[in-house]
Amino acid sequence: MDPVLSVQGVTVRFGDHLALNQADLSLAANETLAVLGPSGSGKSTLLRAIAGLEPLAAGRIESLGVDLASFPTHRRGLGLMFQDATLFPHRDVLGNVMFGLTMKGEKRGQSIGRAQAALELVGMEKFADRSVSDLSGGEAQRVALARALAPEPKLLMLDEPFGALDRPRREELNEELRSLCQRLPTAVLLVTHDHTEAFALGDRVMVLREGKVEQTATPTDLWRNPASPFVAEFLGWNVTHDAHGRVAAIRPDSITLTCELATDQERATVVARTFRKNHWRIRVETASRQILEVEIANSNSDRTLGAGGEGLAIGQSVGVVIDPGAAISFSELPLKP
Amino acid sequence: MIVDQAPYSLRQALKTGLTVGIPVIFLLGLFVVPVVNILSRGLQVGGELDLSPVIDVIKSESLRKIIAFTFVQATISTLLTVIVGIPGAYVLYRYRFTGRGLVRALVTVPFVLPTMVVASAFLALGVKTSFGAILVAHIFFNYAVVVRTVGGLWAHLDHRTELAAQVLGASKIKTFVHITLPALRPAILAAGAICFLFTFTSFGIILILGGPSRATLETEIYRQTAQLLDFKTAAGLSVVQLIAVTGVLLITSRLITRQNIALGLVPADRTPRVRTRQQRLLLLSNLSFMALLLGLPMATLVIRSFSTPTGFGLAYYRALGTLRADSVLFVPPVEAIKNSIVIAVISAVIAVTVGGLAAHAIIRYGQALNTALTIPLGVSAVTVGFGFLITFDTAPFNFRSSWLLLPFAHALIAIPFVVRAITPILSSIDPRLREVAETLGANPLQVWREVDLPISARAYLVGAGFAIAISLGEFGATAFLARPDRPTLPVVIARLLSQPGELNFGAALAASSVLMVLVAGAIFAIERARVGSVGTF
Numbered sequence: 001m002d003p004v005l006s007v008q009g010v011t012v013r014f015g016d017h018l019a020l021n022q023a024d025l026s027l028a029a030n031e032t033l034a035v036l037g038p039s040g041s042g043k044s045t046l047l048r049a050i051a052g053l054e055p056l057a058a059g060r061i062e063s064l065g066v067d068l069a070s071f072p073t074h075r076r077g078l079g080l081m082f083q084d085a086t087l088f089p090h091r092d093v094l095g096n097v098m099f100g101l102t103m104k105g106e107k108r109g110q111s112i113g114r115a116q117a118a119l120e121l122v123g124m125e126k127f128a129d130r131s132v133s134d135l136s137g138g139e140a141q142r143v144a145l146a147r148a149l150a151p152e153p154k155l156l157m158l159d160e161p162f163g164a165l166d167r168p169r170r171e172e173l174n175e176e177l178r179s180l181c182q183r184l185p186t187a188v189l190l191v192t193h194d195h196t197e198a199f200a201l202g203d204r205v206m207v208l209r210e211g212k213v214e215q216t217a218t219p220t221d222l223w224r225n226p227a228s229p230f231v232a233e234f235l236g237w238n239v240t241h242d243a244h245g246r247v248a249a250i251r252p253d254s255i256t257l258t259c260e261l262a263t264d265q266e267r268a269t270v271v272a273r274t275f276r277k278n279h280w281r282i283r284v285e286t287a288s289r290q291i292l293e294v295e296i297a298n299s300n301s302d303r304t305l306g307a308g309g310e311g312l313a314i315g316q317s318v319g320v321v322i323d324p325g326a327a328i329s330f331s332e333l334p335l336k337p
Numbered sequence: 338m339i340v341d342q343a344p345y346s347l348r349q350a351l352k353t354g355l356t357v358g359i360p361v362i363f364l365l366g367l368f369v370v371p372v373v374n375i376l377s378r379g380l381q382v383g384g385e386l387d388l389s390p391v392i393d394v395i396k397s398e399s400l401r402k403i404i405a406f407t408f409v410q411a412t413i414s415t416l417l418t419v420i421v422g423i424p425g426a427y428v429l430y431r432y433r434f435t436g437r438g439l440v441r442a443l444v445t446v447p448f449v450l451p452t453m454v455v456a457s458a459f460l461a462l463g464v465k466t467s468f469g470a471i472l473v474a475h476i477f478f479n480y481a482v483v484v485r486t487v488g489g490l491w492a493h494l495d496h497r498t499e500l501a502a503q504v505l506g507a508s509k510i511k512t513f514v515h516i517t518l519p520a521l522r523p524a525i526l527a528a529g530a531i532c533f534l535f536t537f538t539s540f541g542i543i544l545i546l547g548g549p550s551r552a553t554l555e556t557e558i559y560r561q562t563a564q565l566l567d568f569k570t571a572a573g574l575s576v577v578q579l580i581a582v583t584g585v586l587l588i589t590s591r592l593i594t595r596q597n598i599a600l601g602l603v604p605a606d607r608t609p610r611v612r613t614r615q616q617r618l619l620l621l622s623n624l625s626f627m628a629l630l631l632g633l634p635m636a637t638l639v640i641r642s643f644s645t646p647t648g649f650g651l652a653y654y655r656a657l658g659t660l661r662a663d664s665v666l667f668v669p670p671v672e673a674i675k676n677s678i679v680i681a682v683i684s685a686v687i688a689v690t691v692g693g694l695a696a697h698a699i700i701r702y703g704q705a706l707n708t709a710l711t712i713p714l715g716v717s718a719v720t721v722g723f724g725f726l727i728t729f730d731t732a733p734f735n736f737r738s739s740w741l742l743l744p745f746a747h748a749l750i751a752i753p754f755v756v757r758a759i760t761p762i763l764s765s766i767d768p769r770l771r772e773v774a775e776t777l778g779a780n781p782l783q784v785w786r787e788v789d790l791p792i793s794a795r796a797y798l799v800g801a802g803f804a805i806a807i808s809l810g811e812f813g814a815t816a817f818l819a820r821p822d823r824p825t826l827p828v829v830i831a832r833l834l835s836q837p838g839e840l841n842f843g844a845a846l847a848a849s850s851v852l853m854v855l856v857a858g859a860i861f862a863i864e865r866a867r868v869g870s871v872g873t874f
Binding site for chain 1: 784788
């Protein structure tokens with residue numbers, strides 16, 4: 001079967017700037033793809049191009065084998081949700097959710113029922129006749145999600161869906177979204193700059209950099225085998241450059257610090273330390289002037305460091321042991337700053 | 338549907354064509370062509386550009402005097418309006434008191450009143466034609482411009498900067514001069530520019546209250562074209578006026594942008610109540626001034642329209658329904674009421690349609706169109722009217738005898754106001770609301786109907802109210818275009834005022850009262866209108 005969404009060599013130009021540069025992706029029904037990248041990497045442009053809101057300079061976008069070029073936005077049958085809910089201020093909650101059904105020409109009675117069902121899906125059925133200005137940020141996002149889902153789109157696109165909410169609310173909604181995505185037959189394309197969110201929600205994760213696709217992989221693959229120093233650094237790996245211009249990446253949780261200093265061991269000085277609940281994050285500077293971020297799980301810290309993370313003092317000398325299985329060496333040139 | 342099937346770029350082009358194309362064609366056809374036509378009649382001799390009419394104007398002693406008088410009366414009118422308007426802005430926007438909303442609304446009424454009504458009102462007060470009468474009528478007319486523009490900013494100024502200055506040892510007067518006044522400068526300049534523009538091109542008031550000896554560029558253009566048929570001199574005067582108006586607009590907009598510093602504005606609801614004796618005195622004196630300046634002429638107009646030689650009665654109103662044998666009119670004045678209403682409604686429909694499209698084009702494609710659509714405001718209505726007359730008199734555009742020219746001319750003058758009423762609301766709509774609607778299956782027309790229209794419906798109504806008020810009162814262009822057998826109310830008033838006799842004067846006052854009620858009614862009805870399906874907006 002043809003994929004629900006197939007993007008081939010899509011380029012979007014803003015004047016001289018290439019917001020998207022030859023982007024490719026493919027998305028199967030019932031699959032969730034998380035697009036991950038820093039701001040300005042072209043994530044939102046990708047969603048807008050798929051929705052038909054940005055003209056393509058090159059490339060093709062297909063859905064189930066059909067080229068979408070001749071379909072304007074309103075005939076693409078997509079769901080799109082923005083970071084802030086963008087609910088219609090002049091319609092109440094139910095009126096917002098009914099909008100897509102009304103546009104389809106569905107009868108009022110029927111669309112009320114389906115809108116109610118969509119509200120139930122997001123746990124907002126009691127809010128149907130509320131004004132949208134009375135809703136909290138999280139409630140508004142739930143309504144926006146119901147509004148996008150109500151017409152049963154083949155593809156649901158979420159642009160930083162919960163980015164404007166506080167952390168606990170975001171985590172709660174992410175979990176609900178995850179189980180919703182698994183239950184519904186809808187393909188989901190999610191855009192985020194937060195790799196935790198991308199890993200939690202995506203069946204696969206695609207990393208964008210300056211409009212180009214840098215890597216697409218399952219979350220575990222991506223975390224274990226970043227394909228470039230950029231991906232590694234974006235995911236929080238230590239990227240080091242040696243005197244010969246070689247670049248290596250080391251996962252922060254694969255480094256062990258020891259207090260006993262064997263003579264042949266790499267040495268480092270503790271520069272900073274932060275307590276992060278289940279782990280300590282220690283920044284050390286090695287003798288070769290590399291800065292390394294080290295994560296030491298709280299349960300292990302007693303064994304490896306004797307006194308735990310809090311036993312380390314700024315300026316203290318420690319030994320550094322790197323797990324060779326969690327280090328990648330890249331042959332390419334050093335990263336541009 | 339073609340729009341539905343067309344590829345992205347073509348659909349976009351169609352949309353652009355509609356929103357930009359129609360206003361541009363409107364402006365080109367109804368403004369640029371007529372004005373160019375006028376200028377070319379005056380400035381071209383045998384196909385060659387000839388600036389001699391302009392030079393003749395500057396050389397002529399009597400025309401130089403007219404130019405000087407135009408500048409002097411506009412400058413003094415503007416200065417006086419600003420000076421009396423600032424305290425008014427202070428009490429109406431810096432303090433809360435019972436009935437403030439009503440006073441703010443009442444103060445606005447003179448601004449939308451037709452110039453003919455204003456002129457009649459001052460004549461009813463017993464004012465003789467004089468320089469002073471022109472000034473007072475101009476203040477009456479433009480007071481609301483200063484109060485609303487300056488007050489609008491003043492309400493949002495952070496009062497704490499003034500307190501900080503006083504804590505640092507500044508007296509109240511020094512605080513006002515060094516802190517408040519500089520902060521208000523952009524609003525004062527903007528209001529001053531508008532006042533200057535209106536008084537510089539003022540027509541009806543000068544014509545009626547100035548008397549024959551006090552001519553300005555605007556009345557002289559009218560006299561040269563309509564009475565002396567000297568197109569050359571008129572074109573020369575028009576060029577001088579265009580240069581002056583453009584210059585003033587450019588200078589003030591430069592001054593305003595240069596002044597554009599961050600002011601740290603606060604919400605207006607923090608304004609304090611009137612508390613001290615001093616404040617109460619200030620409030621009371623300003624309210625009395627407003628009652629005297631704005632209320633007295635209007636009240637006198639209405640009262641005198643009922644005061645016949647045989648006592649209080651409806652004689653002057655009855656005179657509106659009949660056509661006397663010795664009348665200067667061709668139809669009974671009551672016909673003019675009907676004409677005015679029909680023309681006002683048609684011109685409002687045109688102005689809101691074209692202005693609405695233009696507002697969409699402006700938020701999408703920038704300010705250039707806005708500026709272009711504002712130009713007709715700066716060019717005198719007399720020029721617009723005369724341009725219409727000489728442009729639409731040859732086939733295939735021979736509409737000279739068509740009364741439809743009037744609503745189009747009125748719409749042209751009203752469009753800048755309609756655009757200003759709609760654009761702020763439209764640009765405050767998050768563009769992603771439209772995009773979400775599109776992804777949910779709304780085609781471009783549905784997006785407009787379901788998103789833009791409900792959110793901006795009130796603004797459309799306000800724009801329509803302005804258009805109706807402007808059309809009802811328009812006199813400069815109408816003076817050229819109204820056919821004798823289909824006059825509008827202002828034309829009838831002007832004719833009656835120009836004739837001697839108690840009955841003519843009384844009928845003019847009665848007609849002015851009717852016109853005032855019509856305008857106030859239109860504004861009031863539309864302000865109150867709540868469109869059911871739109872909800873609480």
